[in-house]
Amino acid sequence: MSAPTDGPLLRVEDLRVEFPTEDGVVHAVDGITYEVHRGRTLGIVGESGSGKTVSSLTTLGLTRAQGARVSGRLLFEGKDLVTLSDGEMRAIRGNDIAMVFQYPLSSLHPFFKVGAQLIEAVRVHQDVSKAQARARAIELLGFVGIPDPSRRIDEYPHEFSGGMRQRAMIAMALANEPKLLIADEPTTALDVTVQAQILALLERLQRELGMAIVIITHDLGVVAEMADDIAVMYAGRIVETASAKLLFAGPEHPYTWGLLKSIPSLSGTRKEQLVPIPGTPPSLINRPSGCHFHPRCPYSQPDHARIDPQLQPIPGEPTHHVACLLEPDVRGRLWSELHAGSTPEQARASVGLPAPQEKLASAAETVGDMPEVGL
Amino acid sequence: MTRYIIRRLLWGVLLLIAVSALTFVLFRILPTADPAKLRAGRLQSPKIIAEIRHDLGLDKSLPTQFWLYMKGIFLHFDLGYSYYSNAPVKELIFNRLPATISLVLGGAVVWMFAGVGVGIVSARRAGSKLDRASMGTALVLVSAPEYWLGLLMLFFFASDIGKIRVFPGAGSYVGLTAEPSKWFTSLIMPWLVVAAGTAAIYARLLRGSLIETMGEDYIRTARAKGLSERRVVLRHGLRAAINPIVTVLGVDIAILLGSSVLVETVFDIPGIGRLNYEALLRSDFPIVQGTVLFASLFVVVANIVVDIIYAYLDPRVRYS
Numbered sequence: 001m002s003a004p005t006d007g008p009l010l011r012v013e014d015l016r017v018e019f020p021t022e023d024g025v026v027h028a029v030d031g032i033t034y035e036v037h038r039g040r041t042l043g044i045v046g047e048s049g050s051g052k053t054v055s056s057l058t059t060l061g062l063t064r065a066q067g068a069r070v071s072g073r074l075l076f077e078g079k080d081l082v083t084l085s086d087g088e089m090r091a092i093r094g095n096d097i098a099m100v101f102q103y104p105l106s107s108l109h110p111f112f113k114v115g116a117q118l119i120e121a122v123r124v125h126q127d128v129s130k131a132q133a134r135a136r137a138i139e140l141l142g143f144v145g146i147p148d149p150s151r152r153i154d155e156y157p158h159e160f161s162g163g164m165r166q167r168a169m170i171a172m173a174l175a176n177e178p179k180l181l182i183a184d185e186p187t188t189a190l191d192v193t194v195q196a197q198i199l200a201l202l203e204r205l206q207r208e209l210g211m212a213i214v215i216i217t218h219d220l221g222v223v224a225e226m227a228d229d230i231a232v233m234y235a236g237r238i239v240e241t242a243s244a245k246l247l248f249a250g251p252e253h254p255y256t257w258g259l260l261k262s263i264p265s266l267s268g269t270r271k272e273q274l275v276p277i278p279g280t281p282p283s284l285i286n287r288p289s290g291c292h293f294h295p296r297c298p299y300s301q302p303d304h305a306r307i308d309p310q311l312q313p314i315p316g317e318p319t320h321h322v323a324c325l326l327e328p329d330v331r332g333r334l335w336s337e338l339h340a341g342s343t344p345e346q347a348r349a350s351v352g353l354p355a356p357q358e359k360l361a362s363a364a365e366t367v368g369d370m371p372e373v374g375l
Numbered sequence: 376m377t378r379y380i381i382r383r384l385l386w387g388v389l390l391l392i393a394v395s396a397l398t399f400v401l402f403r404i405l406p407t408a409d410p411a412k413l414r415a416g417r418l419q420s421p422k423i424i425a426e427i428r429h430d431l432g433l434d435k436s437l438p439t440q441f442w443l444y445m446k447g448i449f450l451h452f453d454l455g456y457s458y459y460s461n462a463p464v465k466e467l468i469f470n471r472l473p474a475t476i477s478l479v480l481g482g483a484v485v486w487m488f489a490g491v492g493v494g495i496v497s498a499r500r501a502g503s504k505l506d507r508a509s510m511g512t513a514l515v516l517v518s519a520p521e522y523w524l525g526l527l528m529l530f531f532f533a534s535d536i537g538k539i540r541v542f543p544g545a546g547s548y549v550g551l552t553a554e555p556s557k558w559f560t561s562l563i564m565p566w567l568v569v570a571a572g573t574a575a576i577y578a579r580l581l582r583g584s585l586i587e588t589m590g591e592d593y594i595r596t597a598r599a600k601g602l603s604e605r606r607v608v609l610r611h612g613l614r615a616a617i618n619p620i621v622t623v624l625g626v627d628i629a630i631l632l633g634s635s636v637l638v639e640t641v642f643d644i645p646g647i648g649r650l651n652y653e654a655l656l657r658s659d660f661p662i663v664q665g666t667v668l669f670a671s672l673f674v675v676v677a678n679i680v681v682d683i684i685y686a687y688l689d690p691r692v693r694y695s
Contacts, residue, residue: 062598086604094601101599106592110691111614121600156690172600 007078008035009180009212010059015072017051017058024285028054030236031072033311036180041206041213043223043244045259046233049281052216055233056182060099061089076180095125098173102185104165108157114141114168115153121175140171144201163194170201177209184216199225220259224248232256235282235292238311242320252314252322252331254297257338275344291325298344299326299334300356376686376693380679387675392445394671395664399441402660410458410658431458444664454668455661459654464665467650473550475646478638479631481562482569487624489570490577491617497578498585498616499608510582513575525568525641532564546643565642569635573627577620585616618688622681629677633670 017029029051036042044052057063059074059081074081076097081089101107109117118137119130128136134153141149144167157165166186173181183202187195203226206213215226223230223244231241232253240253251257258277279296282288291309294300309323324331330351337347348355411427412419428434432443447453454464493513497506516524531537533544547561588594589612597611598604636648643649647666654662686692 060599062595065598090601090603092601094599099599101592101596103592107596109593109597109611109615111689120602124601158691169596172596 008075009038009077010036010214011073011075012055012059013073013075015055015058015074016070017054017063018069019063019067020069021285026284027236027287028068028284029058032231032233032236032238034231034238034241036212036214038179038212039206039210040228041215041226043227043230044214044216044233045218045220045223045230047218047281049235049284050233051236051284052233053184056099056184056214056216059182060093060097061086062093064089091125094121094173094178095176096178097180097182098176098178099182099184100166100169100173100186103189104162104169105157105189107169108165110157113154113156114160118153118168118172118175121172125176136175137171140174141168143174144168144171144205145197146171162190163197166190166194166198167201170198170205174205174209178211180212180214181205182214182216185218186215187222188217188219195222202226220263232259235287236284237292237323238321239293239324240320240322241311242317246317246320250320250332251335252320252328253293253324254299254326254334255293257335258296261338291323294356298356299330299348299353301325301354380683383679383682387679390675391668391671395445395448395668396441398664398667399444400437402663403437410660413658414458448668454665457654457659457662459657459659459662464661467662468647468665468669471645471647471650474548474644475632475635475639475648477551477558477562478565478569478635478644478646479628481566482573482631483624483628485566486570486574486577487620489574491581491613491620493574493578494581494585495608495613497582498589501582501586506582510579513578516571516575517579519571520637521568521572522637522641524571525565525638528564528568529641545641548642548644565638565644568641569631569638580623581616581620584619585612588612588616591615618685621688622685625677625681625684626674629673630670632673633666 012032012034014031014033015029016027016031019026019028032051032055034042034044044055046052054063054068058068058070059076061081061084063070064086070082072082076092081092084092108114112120115134115137118140119133122128122133122136123130126133138149138153141153146152146164146167152160152164157168160168166189170186181202186202187198190198199222202213202215205211213226215223217223227244229241230244230247231238232247232255233239234255240247240251240256247256251260255277258275261275262277264274277296278298282292282295288295288305290303290305290307291297291300294304297304304325307325309325311321311323314320314322315328322331326334330353333351334347334353337350338344342350345355409424411424411431411433414427414431415424425434432440435443444455447455452465454468456463457467460467493509497509500506528542529536529544532539532541534540534542534547535544537544542564543557543561544564547557549557549561551558585608589608593615594607594611597607602611632647634648635646636652638644639646639648640652647669651663651666653659654666
C-alpha cells in the first residue's frame with residue numbers, strides 16, 4: 001500500500017473508547033474527530049479524566065489489553081489502526097508512531113541502563129547489530145542534548161536528573177524516526193525551567209525531523225507556546241477546536257474561558273483575579289444530561305440540561321468549531337466582559353443572562369473536597 | 376560496600392555466639408535424659424557415672440563449659456566429640472552435609488521453576504479457571520505438612536511399597552559421586568516434597584508481584600516501543616517482579632539446610648537433619664549444638680549474600 005502524501009497524517013473519526021467496569025461502562029472517549037497534519041503540532045487540552053490520554057493510548061493500540069471497546073476510525077496514512085491485528089499494530093508502535101509519557105522516572109525501567117533501553121527500542125524495529133544500535137543510541141542521546149552521551153548511556157535512570165530522564169524518553173521515542181510523536185503531559189512532572197527546555201527541544205526536533213506532534217496537556221500555556229492547532233476536551237468530547245491563533249484570539253466555549261482565566265499571567269496586573277472552574281470533572285459512567293459541562297457552567301440555562309450540543313463551526317470562521325448552546329453573539333459579549341476582567345457573575349449580569357439554578361451552587365461547594373479522578 | 380559487608384559479618388559472628396549460648400543453656404536446663412547415664416549403659420554405679428561425667432566435662436560449671444566450647448571453636452574450629460560415638464562432631468556434620476545440600480539445592484531448583492512458572496501463568500490469566508485452580512492447589516500445598524506429603528508419595532509411588540512403583544523409595548539415597556543416576560532418581564520424590572510448599576508460596580508471591588508490576592508505567596513504555604507481549608512480560612515484567620523472590624530464596628535455602636529433619640527422616644536420607652534427629656534421641660549435646668550452629672551459620676551467611684545480590688539486582692539500592 002503506498003502512503004498518500006497529501007491529506008492528514010492521522011485522521012481520527014468519531015472515535016469512541018469505552019471500558020466496561022463493575023460500576024458501569026466508562027465512556028472515556030465519546031465520539032471525537034480531529035486531524036493531525038505532517039510537520040504540525042496539535043495540542044489536546046483538558047483536565048484529568050477528559051479522555052485526552054485514553055484517546056492517544058488508543059491510537060497506539062495500548063488500551064486493547066485493558067479490555068477497551070473501541071469504535072470509529074483511526075486513519076494513519078490511510079490505514080485504519082482500529083482494524084489492525086496486534087502484530088500489525090506492534091510494527092507501527094514505536095516505529096511510525098511513538099509516545100512520550102508524563103512521569104519520566106516511572107516510565108523508564110528502573111533496573112535497565114538507559115542505553116540498554118534505547119538499544120532495545122532501536123532493535124525492535126531495525127535489523128542492526130548491538131554495536132550499531134549502541135552507536136545509534138549514543139547519537140540519539142547527544143541529539144536530545146544529553147552531554148557526554150557515550151558515558152551516560154551506561155547509567156541507570158535514577159542517576160539522571162528529571163529533565164535528563166525526559167530527554168532520554170524523547171530520545172527513545174525518536175529511535176526509529178517516527179512520523180508522529182505523541183507527548184502526554186511531557187512537562188508536567190518537571191521544574192518550570194526544565195519545562196521550557198523540553199518544549200524547546202520538541203520544537204527543534206519537529207523542525208529538524210519534520211514529524212507531526214500531538215501534545216496532550218492540561219496547561220494552555222504549553223499549547224500556546226507549541227501548538228498550531230488546539231482541541232479542548234471535556235468529559236470525553238472535543239468542545240472546541242481551532243487554530244491556536246484563532247482560539248487564543250477569541251475562545252468560544254465557557255470551559256475554554258475557565259481554563260484561560262485560571263492561568264496566572266505575568267503581564268496582567270496583580271489585582272487580576274484567578275477564576276477557578278467550580279466543581280470537578282463529571283463521572284464518565286453517569287454523565288450529566290444535555291451539555292456535559294452545564295453543571296459547572298456559570299452561564300447555563302434550563303434547556304442546557306436537556307439539549308446535547310454538537311460541535312459546529314462558528315459564524316464567519318469555518319475552521320473554528322465549538323459545542324455550546326449559547327448564542328454566538330452572547331458568547332462574544334461574555335468573553336469580552338471576561339477578557340476585560342469581569343467575574344463570571346458580572347459578565348452574566350451585564351449580558352443579561354439569568355443566573356443558573358442552585359445546581360451550580362452545589363457544584364461550587366464541592367471545589368477542593370473531591371479528589372480528581374483520572375483515568 | 377566493603378565496610379558494610381564487614382560490619383554485617385561482625386554482627387553475624389555475635390549472633391552465632393548468642394545462638395550457641397542459647398542452645399547451650401536450653402539443653403542443659405530442659406529436662407532431658409542425663410547423657411552420662413545413657414553412656415553408662417548397664418554399669419549404672421554412681422562412681423562410673425561420675426567418671427563419665429568428668430570425661431565429658433559435664434562436672435564443670437556451665438559458664439566454664441561454654442567458655443571451653445567457644446575457645447575450641449574459635450581457636451581450632453573444634454566442635455567437640457559426640458557423646459555417643461566419640462567421633463568428632465565436625466567430621467560427622469561434614470559427612471552428612473552432601474546429602475542435605477543435594478536435597479535442598481535440588482529442591483530449590485524445583486520450587487523456583489515450578490513457583491515462577493505457575494506464578495507467571497496465573498498472573499497473566501488472573502481470574503481464569505486455570506489461575507483459580509493453580510492458586511487453590513497452592514493453598515493445599517502450603518498447608519500440607521511435609522511428612523504427610525512424603526508418606527503419601529511413598530505410599531503411591533515408591534518402587535518397593537507403592538501402588539504405582541515408579542521412584543526409588545525410602546533409604547535408597549546414594550552419593551552423587553558414587554552413582555550419579557541413582558543419586559538423581561533417589562532424590563526425585565524428596566525434591567518434590569521439599570519443594571511443594573515453597574513452590575506454592577513462590578507462585579502466589581510472584582503472581583501478586585507480577586500483576587502489580589504489569590501495571591507500572593515502564594511496562595506501558597515497553598509496550599509503546601512495539602515489543603512483543605512475551606518480551607514485555609518475560610524481560611520487563613519478570614525482571615522487576617522476581618526481586619522479592621530472590622530476596623527470600625537465599626534465606627529459604629539456608630533455613631532448609633538446617634531444618635530438613637522431617638523429609639530426611641521420612642525418606643531416610645543421611646543428612647544433617649537426620650543427624651540432628653538421632654542426636655536428640657540420644658541426648659548427644661555436642662552434635663545438637665554443632666548442627667544448630669551450622670544451621671544458624673547458613674542463615675546468617677545467606678542473609679548477607681542476599682543483601683549483596685539485592686544491590687546488584689536493584690541498581691537503586693546502595694549500602695553505606
